[in-house]
Amino acid sequence: MPQTRHRICRHRRTSAYIGLTALALGVTATASDGMGTRPRTTAGPVAAAANETALAPCRISGAMGVQMSEGLPTPPGYSRSTGEVRALNLMIDFPDAKGEGTAKDRLAEFFPQTSDWFRTSSYGRLVYLPEAPVTDWLRMPMPFAAYGIERGSPYEPGYRQLVEHIVKAADPEVDFSKYDLVNILVTPNAGPSALDTVLSVTFSGNGEAPVADGVPLANTSFVYSRQDDGSGSYRETGYRVLPHENGHVFGLPDLYTADGGGTVGHWDIMSEDWGANNDLLGWHKWKLGWLDGEQIGCASRPGTSDHVLSPLAVKGGTKLAFVPVSGSAGFAVEVRTLAGNDEAVCKPGVLIYKVDSEVDTGRGPVTISDSAAESGGCTRRPNVHAELSDAPFGPGETFTDEESGISISVVGELRNGNYQVRITRP
Numbered sequence: 001m002p003q004t005r006h007r008i009c010r011h012r013r014t015s016a017y018i019g020l021t022a023l024a025l026g027v028t029a030t031a032s033d034g035m036g037t038r039p040r041t042t043a044g045p046v047a048a049a050a051n052e053t054a055l056a057p058c059r060i061s062g063a064m065g066v067q068m069s070e071g072l073p074t075p076p077g078y079s080r081s082t083g084e085v086r087a088l089n090l091m092i093d094f095p096d097a098k099g100e101g102t103a104k105d106r107l108a109e110f111f112p113q114t115s116d117w118f119r120t121s122s123y124g125r126l127v128y129l130p131e132a133p134v135t136d137w138l139r140m141p142m143p144f145a146a147y148g149i150e151r152g153s154p155y156e157p158g159y160r161q162l163v164e165h166i167v168k169a170a171d172p173e174v175d176f177s178k179y180d181l182v183n184i185l186v187t188p189n190a191g192p193s194a195l196d197t198v199l200s201v202t203f204s205g206n207g208e209a210p211v212a213d214g215v216p217l218a219n220t221s222f223v224y225s226r227q228d229d230g231s232g233s234y235r236e237t238g239y240r241v242l243p244h245e246n247g248h249v250f251g252l253p254d255l256y257t258a259d260g261g262g263t264v265g266h267w268d269i270m271s272e273d274w275g276a277n278n279d280l281l282g283w284h285k286w287k288l289g290w291l292d293g294e295q296i297g298c299a300s301r302p303g304t305s306d307h308v309l310s311p312l313a314v315k316g317g318t319k320l321a322f323v324p325v326s327g328s329a330g331f332a333v334e335v336r337t338l339a340g341n342d343e344a345v346c347k348p349g350v351l352i353y354k355v356d357s358e359v360d361t362g363r364g365p366v367t368i369s370d371s372a373a374e375s376g377g378c379t380r381r382p383n384v385h386a387e388l389s390d391a392p393f394g395p396g397e398t399f400t401d402e403e404s405g406i407s408i409s410v411v412g413e414l415r416n417g418n419y420q421v422r423i424t425r426p
């Protein structure tokens with residue numbers, strides 16, 4: 001089917017099953033006691049900006065009971081998202097699904113593209129260092145089916161057992177304390193085809209994970225099968241499941257919902273990770289510490305304010321204007337163009353979306369405003385949500401939110417490619 005694949009991937013804290021953020025944080029804090037001497041910082045903006053006070057109303061915060069929130073800052077327990085991030089890659093197979101091809105070939109499906117993707121998206125702030133100290137397949141002691149892993153499987157008991165077996169097999173050759181995150185690249189012949197069922201999953205901020213070399217394997221992504229859309233582009237685009245899964249390791253929620261990619265379309269890899277390459281929303285880049293406070297305009301006061309935004313794919317300049325409507329939600333404004341990681345932009349312009357930190361992962365925490373609703377969109381690329389592909393607003397167009405009375409107008413595109421945006425709020 002040419003439609004966008006629906007993904008179901010889990011990436012939650014085990015303790016979050018209880019549904020209380022406070023408890024989850026408590027577990028994380030306990031787990032961090034066991035960490036080694038290597039300093040570990042969590043995801044989130046690093047430097048305090050000069051306009052920090054002005055930005056405060058735009059730092060919408062996470063809510064109790066939300067497992068993975070769009071709120072700022074990202075809670076502790078996730079992997080750092082700036083500086084050098086060391087990723088341990090282990091290729092595993094099973095007695096009933098022996099690795100086809102070499103383990104190095106499996107690794108080469110994801111690298112160097114994944115490192116390149118993060119360097120481009122983060123403007124060089126995340127230096128992703130993939131390592132594979134074990135160059136052969138690590139054979140698991142039980143057949144694949146015996147772990148009981150299926151779509152939507154929780155961490156317990158199958159994944160816990162699998163991780164324990166991986167640690168046992170790899171420990172003689174691997175110092176787990178050297179790494180910030182772990183990628184388990186499963187032989188593609190284990191389990192169903194990703195065309196039928198996407199098994200790929202991340203367990204993040206998981207302080208109750210098995211401990212190896214004194215550290216819990218708290219942020220671990222599993223990649224199964226191959227996300228091959230059949231268009232012949234697998235070699236170029238098949239790796240994209242890994243930056244999606246690693247997005248969870250850095251604390252980002254899923255933006256697709258049970259209905260698919262209809263709320264965010266192809267505007268963020270946490271929404272769609274099949275098909276042509278795409279970037280992250282500016283909001284996510286701020287959350288990850290890839291944008292400075294100086295690059296954010298916060299329209300929190302009544303009246304009119306003008307903002308000159310430079311395209312998200314270009315390094316430097318103001319990237320994001322945010323209009324808070326409450327302590328937990330607001331409208332984000334950014335410029336998207338056909339550049340950088342964005343390969344499928346068919347209508348460049350000003351993208352406007354609502355961010356709600358009280359809406360949980362997979363339930364639509366972000367909603368794009370479509371400037372051309374029910375137009376059918378401007379792309380026919382496979383696995384790119386068509387309707388929202390022409391969502392950006394162009395010069396002369398205005399977005400209005402009836403409920404809050406906020407209006408956001410695109411005054412014009414400047415000669416240097418920047419856009420001037422006027423925000424009015426009562």
Ligand SMILES: [Zn+2]
Pocket residue numbers: 009010011244245248254
């Ligand atoms: Zn996901």
